[in-house]
Amino acid sequence: MKTIGLDDKHAIEAFLRRNPFLHLYGLGDLDDRFWPGTTWYARVDGGAIRAIALFYRGLALPTLLALGDEEIPHLADLLRSLLPLLPRRLYAHLSPGLAEILGEHYRLDPHGQHEKMALVRPELLPFTQIPGVERLTEADQDEVLRFYARSYPGTWFEPEMLGLGPYFGMRGPAGLLSVAGVHVWSAAYRVAALGNIATHPDYRGQGYAQAVTGTLCTYLLPTADTIGMNVRSDNAPAIACYQALGFEPCACYEEYMAELR
Numbered sequence: 001m002k003t004i005g006l007d008d009k010h011a012i013e014a015f016l017r018r019n020p021f022l023h024l025y026g027l028g029d030l031d032d033r034f035w036p037g038t039t040w041y042a043r044v045d046g047g048a049i050r051a052i053a054l055f056y057r058g059l060a061l062p063t064l065l066a067l068g069d070e071e072i073p074h075l076a077d078l079l080r081s082l083l084p085l086l087p088r089r090l091y092a093h094l095s096p097g098l099a100e101i102l103g104e105h106y107r108l109d110p111h112g113q114h115e116k117m118a119l120v121r122p123e124l125l126p127f128t129q130i131p132g133v134e135r136l137t138e139a140d141q142d143e144v145l146r147f148y149a150r151s152y153p154g155t156w157f158e159p160e161m162l163g164l165g166p167y168f169g170m171r172g173p174a175g176l177l178s179v180a181g182v183h184v185w186s187a188a189y190r191v192a193a194l195g196n197i198a199t200h201p202d203y204r205g206q207g208y209a210q211a212v213t214g215t216l217c218t219y220l221l222p223t224a225d226t227i228g229m230n231v232r233s234d235n236a237p238a239i240a241c242y243q244a245l246g247f248e249p250c251a252c253y254e255e256y257m258a259e260l261r
Contacts, residue, residue, distance in 0.1 A: 001043060001044070001045045001050070001074075001077065002043075002044060003041060003042070003043055003044075003077075003078055003081040003082070004041070004042055004044055005039070005040065005041060005042075006040040006041060006042040006049075006052070007040065009030050009035075011049065012026070012030060012040055012052060013027065013030055013189070015042075015049050015052050016052065019069060019251075020191070020226045021116055021118040021226065021228045021250045021251065022067055022068075022069065022116055022250070022251045023067060024116070024184075024191055024193045024226060024228045025054075025056075025065060025093075025183070025184055025193050026052070026054050026065060026067075027186070027189050027191045027226070028183075028184030028185065028186045028189060028191045028192070028193055029054065029056060029058075029184060030186070030189055031184075031186035031188055031189060032188070033164065033186075034056075034058060034184065034186075036058075037056055037057045037058025037059075038054060038055070038056055038057075038058075039054070039055040039056075039057070040052060040053070040054055040055075041053045041054075041055070041078060041082055042078070043074045043075070043077055043078040043081075050071055050074035051068055051071045051074035051075040051077075051078045052078075053065065053066045053075070053078055053079060053082060055082075055086070055090075059156070059158065060158065061089070061090065061091050062087055062089075062090045062091070063090065063091045063092070063093065064086065064090055064091070064092045064093070064094075064102075064258075065092075065093045066078070066079050066092070066093070066094050066095065066098055067093060067094070067095050067251075067253055068095050069095075069251070072095060072097060072098075075095065075098065076097070076098060076101055079094075079098055079101050079102065080101050080104075083101075083102070083104065083105045086105075086106075087260075088259065088260040089257075089258070089259045089260070090258050091255070091256070091257055091258070092255065092256045092257075092258050093114075093253055093254075093255055094253060094254050094255075094256065095253050095254075096252065096253070096254060099254055099256060102256065102258055105260060105261060106258040106259060106260055106261060107258070107259050107260075107261055108256045108257070108258055109256060109257040109258075109259075110254065110255075110256055111254075111255040111256060111257060112232050112233065112234065112254070112255060113232070113233040113234075113252055113253070113254050114230050114231060114232055114233060114252065114253055114254070114255055115230070115231050115232075115233050115239065115249040115250075115251070115252055116228060116229075116230060116249065116250050116251040116252070116253065117228055117229050117230070117231055117239070117242055117247040117248065117249055117250065118226075118227075118228045118247060118248060118249075118250045119217060119226075119227040119228060119245075119246055119247050120246060120247070120248050120250075121246030121248075122217070122221060122227075122246050123246065124244065124245055124246035125214050125217050125218050125221075125245055125246060126211075126214045126215065126218060127218050129215065130211045130214070130215055132170050132171065132211075133168055133169070133170050133211055133212055133215045134168065134169060134170075134171070135166065135167070135168055135219075136162060136167040136168060136169045136179065136181075137162060138159075138162045138163050140162070140169070141159050141162060143175060143176060144157070144159075144162065144167070144169070144176070144179060145157075145159065146175075147169075147175070147176040147179060147198070147200070148179075148196070148198065150200065150201070151179075151198040151199060151200050151201060152196070152198035155196050155198065156183065156195065156196065157181070157195075157196045161181060161182070161183070161196070162181075164182075164185070165181060165182035165183075165184070165185035165192070166181065166182060166185070166216060166219055166220065167179060167180070167181035167182070167196075167216075168180055168181070168212045168215050168216045168219070169212060170208050170211060170212050172203070174200075176200070177199065177200050177203045177208050178198065178199040178200065178203070178208035178209050178211070178212045179196065179197070179198055179212060180194065180196070180197040180209065180212040180213040180215075180216045181194070181195060181196045181197070181216070182194055182195060182216070182220075183195035183196070185220070185223075185224070186224075187223040187224070190223065190224050190225045190226065191224055191225075191226045191227075192220045192223075192224040192226070192227045192228075193228060193229060193230075194213065194216065194217075194227065194228070194229040195229060195230070197209055197212070197213055197229075197238075204237075205237075209238070209241055210241050210244060210245060213241070213242065213245060214245050217245065228247070228250075229242065229247070230253075233252060
């Protein structure tokens with residue numbers, strides 16, 4: 001058993017497709033737009049891939065994705081072998097049980113347990129345009145940044161995301177009330193990872209997030225067979241909102257800020 005760098009897209013995709021909702025971000029990052037920011041590692045045995053980890057450098061903060069189900073023992077070995085190769089500071093998405101390995105070299109700041117949610121009942125989506133919901137473009141960048149500063153200060157939104165995938169918003173007299181977009185979207189691999197979904201604090205509980213998210217999913221369905229998102233496990237209102245649209249939790253994982261000891 002050994003650890004190798006992996007740059008064969010077909011081999012990576014074949015492995016990730018075993019559990020596409022768990023590996024939704026990884027599948028999307030195979031797209032030519034995101035691929036240059038990726039570094040892939042694998043634990044192999046006699047040429048067979050036993051576990052894969054992704055290190056993504058396309059964000060301001062580099063991110064490690066080490067996610068698995070039945071291959072957790074191999075993934076643990078893979079993660080331990082990667083410790084000398086990782087940067088001083090990173091963000092990590094880890095399947096349960098892997099944090100203690102990263103913690104051998106890094107100080108970990110837990111950012112909570114999260115659920116992977118999968119769109120499994122698209123028939124619950126609104127398939128017609130909801131009044132007041134509109135497509136946002138790069139021309140709306142300043143307004144969107146002001147909205148997130150007020151409504152979702154910890155968002156992973158970066159301005160170029162408006163040009164990389166669809167974003168929808170609902171406006172009121174005071175401006176944007178709710179926004180939903182994508183972190184990763186690939187028509188080539190037919191996957192979409194939703195993200196940066198938020199509602200203005202003064203307008204929550206009125207169905208606006210459900211409206212913009214439902215419209216976004218309806219827009220994505222012709223180009224994506226696998227649509228999902230990450231949600232904090234303790235965010236019961238958000239989980240209920242997405243379940244009403246046909247999403248269901250399918251896996252849990254943990255997020256950490258990590259800094260070398």
